[in-house]
Amino acid sequence: MAKLFRAVIMGPPGSGKGTISERIAQSFGLKHLSSGDFLRENIAANTEAGVLAKTYIERGLMVPDHVMTRLLLPRLEEMTRHSWLMDGFPCTLAQAKALNSTCDLDLVISLNIPYETLKDRLSDRWIHPASGRVYNMGFNPPRVQGRDDLSGEPLIQHDNDQPEALVARLRHYKDVAKPVIDLYKSKGILHTFSGTETDRIWPYINSLLSTKILSRPEMDTQHIPMP
Numbered sequence: 185m186a187k188l189f190r191a192v193i194m195g196p197p198g199s200g201k202g203t204i205s206e207r208i209a210q211s212f213g214l215k216h217l218s219s220g221d222f223l224r225e226n227i228a229a230n231t232e233a234g235v236l237a238k239t240y241i242e243r244g245l246m247v248p249d250h251v252m253t254r255l256l257l258p259r260l261e262e263m264t265r266h267s268w269l270m271d272g273f274p275c276t277l278a279q280a281k282a283l284n285s286t287c288d289l290d291l292v293i294s295l296n297i298p299y300e301t302l303k304d305r306l307s308d309r310w311i312h313p314a315s316g317r318v319y320n321m322g323f324n325p326p327r328v329q330g331r332d333d334l335s336g337e338p339l340i341q342h343d344n345d346q347p348e349a350l351v352a353r354l355r356h357y358k359d360v361a362k363p364v365i366d367l368y369k370s371k372g373i374l375h376t377f378s379g380t381e382t383d384r385i386w387p388y389i390n391s392l393l394s395t396k397i398l399s400r401p402e403m404d405t406q407h408i409p410m411p
């Protein structure tokens with residue numbers, strides 16, 4: 185059986201983690217695990233951690249480390265037979281250390297995108313709240329303006345995607361992400377990609393992963409070697 189592959193994608197709000205994760209999941213068969221989606225699922229299901237997390241998200245604050253780890257680590261423990269890509273976790277050094285105690289990461293992708301680009305993208309980001317599907321009026325517009333492609337339900341914008349809130353969110357990201365990036369750099373698994381367009385960054389990520397993942401990992405559990 186081929187080795188399982190575990191990766192993390194990091195980057196400031198709007199850097200394209202979700203967009204790139206979807207491409208990686210499609211091209212390489214990794215499961216895309218999104219901490220934002222886990223949070224939304226738990227909020228919708230009214231779990232104890234979900235109720236607690238909601239009080240922070242509603243105020244535009246980061247969910248504390250102990251809540252994030254309580255939510256995510258059990259989910260990762262259920263994934264022992266899968267290769268995955270985690271998007272949005274870890275965000276802090278405490279979260280990275282907790283993750284480290286559960287699994288060995290093979291690779292960390294860090295996205296480095298200029299502030300002006302993030303501001304433009306996020307002020308133009310529209311979300312389908314029920315599914316978390318994301319649109320951008322220029323880059324990936326919905327088929328019908330203001331409506332989700334699959335459900336036809338209305339799209340919304342988040343207040344904290346607007347430029348006034350973004351400066352504080354980015355400053356916070358820089359402060360908490362630096363020690364995490366330093367940790368992964370010291371482990372030799374960090375790969376940083378800079379640029380203003382996902383379509384230009386993607387080929388580099390694609391070719392890096394092609395050297396690390398030889399075939400679609402989900403198939404490897406049933407892989408019969410050729411003679």
Ligand SMILES: Nc1nc2c(ncn2[C@@H]2O[C@H](COP(=O)(O)OP(=O)(O)OP(=O)(O)O)[C@@H](O)[C@H]2O)c(=O)[nH]1
Binds near residue numbers: 200202220382
């Ligand atoms: N114009 C433009 N928009 C992009 C590009 N790449 C992604 N987007 C859009 O930018 C917005 C942010 O992308 P996401 O993939 O949601 O970014 P993220 O890093 O997951 O963001 P958070 O969930 O806030 O952490 C979305 O509306 C995307 O559709 C790009 O190259 N150009």
Ligand SMILES: Nc1ccn([C@@H]2O[C@H](COP(=O)(O)O)[C@@H](O)[C@H]2O)c(=O)n1
Binds near residue numbers: 244272274
């Ligand atoms: N490690 C994390 C990840 C996310 N959050 C909170 O969830 C919100 C939604 O996350 P997305 O990745 O879908 O944008 C985010 O705005 C944070 O409030 C967190 O606290 N810690």
